[in-house]
Amino acid sequence: MTLAAFIAFVLSLAGIVTLFILKYREEEHGRVFAPALKEKGDVHALNLKEFIAGLRAEVATWPPRIALSSRIAVHRGALSFAAFASTLERKAHELADTVSHKRGFEKRETRSEFLRQVSEYKNGAQ
Numbered sequence: 001m002t003l004a005a006f007i008a009f010v011l012s013l014a015g016i017v018t019l020f021i022l023k024y025r026e027e028e029h030g031r032v033f034a035p036a037l038k039e040k041g042d043v044h045a046l047n048l049k050e051f052i053a054g055l056r057a058e059v060a061t062w063p064p065r066i067a068l069s070s071r072i073a074v075h076r077g078a079l080s081f082a083a084f085a086s087t088l089e090r091k092a093h094e095l096a097d098t099v100s101h102k103r104g105f106e107k108r109e110t111r112s113e114f115l116r117q118v119s120e121y122k123n124g125a126q
Contacts, residue, residue, distance in 0.1 A: 026033055110116055
């Protein structure tokens with residue numbers, strides 16, 4: 001990986017140095033080297049510049065889109081977790097009812113005379 005980066009760096013540096021040498025020779029001799037090739041290169045460079053400007057405008061819209069998408073994802077995740085927690089709660093109650101000894105609980109009349117008197121007093125029937 002480091003070797004590939006080093007080779008790319010050396011080739012780039014050699015290309016830049018070559019361009020500077022070419023520019024120096026053009027100015028020294030007063031004529032342009034490969035003018036047709038230079039014209040095509042200029043057209044491609046302008047097209048690339050225009051493409052990059054359009055891409056920059058498109059990329060500027062990404063942060064709001066990402067923020068909206070992440071907000072929606074978090075909201076849906078919270079709703080899903082709430083539904084899961086609700087189901088878990090329901091199942092826990094069912095399990096507790098199954099395990100409990102009061103599963104078939106039926107309210108009966110109390111055996112305590114005192115509690116019967118208190119109940120009658122509260123209900124107003126003395």
